Structures are given as structure tokens and as C-alpha cells.
Amino acid sequence: MADRKAVKIVSGQPDFLQFNNLACETAGGNVIFATDEWFAPASNLLKREPPEFIASAFTEYGKWMDGWETRRKRIPGHDWCIIQLGVPGIIHGLDVDTSFFTGNYSPSASVQAACLDEAPALTLEGDRTGMAASDSQFEAVAKLHSELWEELVPVTELKPGYSDTCHNYFPITYPSRVTHLRLNMYPDGGIARLKVYGVGQKDWSALPTQDQLDLVALVNGGVCLGYSDAHFGHPRNMIGLGRSANMGDGWETARRLDRPKNLQVDGKGILQVPGYEWAVLRLGHPGVISQIEIDTNHFKGNFPDSCKIEACHLTPEEEGKYVSGRWSSDPGNKWRVLLQPQKGRGTPTLASSLRNETLTLRTIVPGAIRGVKTDQT
DSSP states (O other), X not given: OOSSOOXXXXXXXXGGGGSEETTOGGGTOEEEEESEESSBOGGGXXXXXXXOOXXXXXXXXXXXXXXXXXXXXXXXXXXXXXXXXEEEEEEEEEXXXXXXXXXXXXXXEEEEEEOOSXXXXXXXXXXXXXXXXXXXXXXXXXXXXXXXXEEEEEEEEOOOSSTTTOXXXXXXXXXXXXXXXXEEEESOXXXXXEEEEEEEOOOGGGSOXXXXXXXXXXXXXXXXXXXXOOSSXXXXXXXXXXXXXXXXXXXXXXXXXXXXXXXXXXXXXXXOOSOOEEEEEEEEEEEEEXXXXXXXXXXXXXXOSEEEEEEXXXXXXXXXXXXXXXXXXXXXXXXXXXXXXXXXXXXXXXXXXXXXXXXXXXXXXXXXXXXXXXXXX
């Protein structure tokens, strides 16, 4: 498929990490209830940025921590919170990250899930540090009967937040669509991040077939299935919500060490270099592609020299074979060119009008890129 093989997953890391984080705040994830937020608010669980530790940082309530930390309980029960996913979908795995919570991490945790027809009228606003749920909030959340939700992760001991133990990974095999999660801490303590890896699931039956939609977008069920390199940024960033916040919110590969010492171009001005980087993206729904937008926003000194896009239609069985083999074998003549190699540019976007049925896109670039947007007509 390419002269550079798929990136190797670090030993011990589960395959589900390639999927989208459906609960991230940048995808619209939101904590709508928490029993207690004395030392640090539960909203920190959904931050996109990795947790940090500042030894000298304190608040009037105690040590500042980049996560959710409750007070030491002096009453019966345990702490828990309700998370509304930014993108409802099928969950393939969870990462309960206890980074920097070493003497104060939650000893155990469990996770429950539900698919609610209507979003509950629950909100948490502002800085919640030093606060706890009010009686009225407890009354409102009780109507959800969240204690009866499906169990995704049973009560399980967590590991402390040292760098080699902080990631508590849980593969999930629950087949149903999920809109909300309940994260339980037993009995109290701290958790830095909760990442919910999965694939968005949209109700396509309610949409007019002639409407233009971004078929590869995270919110519409698009997902990255493989890639050659993600040294500075994962390809799934390309299908996130809106435009990127900065250069780290895109797909950027390492510079290839096999580049010629003196670069040459062809008749179209495209650099002649050995090989290329690639990413495979599955669309959220088959459709007729009328336009593709490639956004290189923020990549000014490292935008891709050129880009090519191919497409094919794979059955679930075929896709599973290629994914499990990390695309070491190639669908071969199934790939059809949607976008011939195009010379890249900096901050402006590159667009092309195309009409093809497709399920899977292969993006081939040397360099860095923010987004691949495809519209349905």
C-alpha cells in the first residue's frame, strides 16, 4: 500500500486507541452532574490536553490538580458523575487516566452507560472547585435512574498516577449506541482524564438524502482506520469539529530521513521524494462525493508539498482483514483516484469537485495537514 508500513503500536497499548474520543470537550462532551468537586472539578476529565502537575499550585480549597478530585468522604456512599458524550456512538474502549494522582487517586472505579432519547435538563456551569451537588441537583439526577444503567466496566481497582501505571485501559464490547456515561469512584479520590474511544453513530434516516453533509466528520461517524506515521499529530484530528485550534490539532508526520539532499520537482512542480505518508479514513455513510476540502490551517512552514486522495468500497469483513493486518496488504485495484496529486499550499484550503460512491478514503501526503472534508449531495 505504501513504502512506509503502518505505525507500530507501542507494546501494551490497545488497538482501540486509534478511534475517536467521543467524550472530549472539543467534541462537545460535557459533565452534567457530579456529587462532589472539592479539590478539582469533574469538567477536567474531558480536557483534550494531557494532564499537568504544578507543584506550587494551590487554591483556597487545597492542592490544585488537573483532573476531578473529591474531598475525603465523611458521609455514607461514594462519588460519581454523569457525562454527556459530545458524539453519541458505539464505544470500543475506555482510558481512565490517573496521571499525577499518586497518593490521592480513586482506589476503584466502574462505568455505566445509557442511550437517552432526550438530553436531561442538567447543567454544571462555571468553576465548580470547592462545590458539591445540591439537594435539587440530586433530585433532578435521580430521575435518570443512572444506578440501573448498563455496566460497561465492573468495579475494578485502579492503578496510581505514575507515568508507567496511570493509564487504566478497558476494552468494551457493548454493541449499542451510547449517549451518556456514569463514572463511579469508590469511595472518593481523583481521576485525571476519562477518554471514551469509539465511533459516532448518526441517525441517517431522519436526514434528507439531497442535503450536503461532511461524510467523514467525527460527528457523522467518520473514523481513522490506519496510518503510516503520527509523530506530531494523529490523523483523526483531521475530522474533528470546526477548524483546528493550533498546529497540534491536525495530522503531522515526522520528517522523512530518506529525503534527497537536494530536492527536485517534476513538470507540475511536485517534489520528487521517495515514498509518502498515508492515512485511511472510513466515511460515516456511503454517499456521492461532490466536494473535498483539505485544510492546512496553521501549517505554514510544514504544510504538505502535495496530496492525493483515493477511495474504495470495502465490506466489513474486508475492512476487518486490512485493519487487523495494519494495512500491510493492499486492496489493490479497489482503490480509485478521487483527487490526482495536487500541489499543496499553506493556510488557504484546497478543494476539488468529484462524484463517486465511496466508503473508505486513503489520503496520501508528505508533511502535515489539518482536515479532509467530504460533502454528500
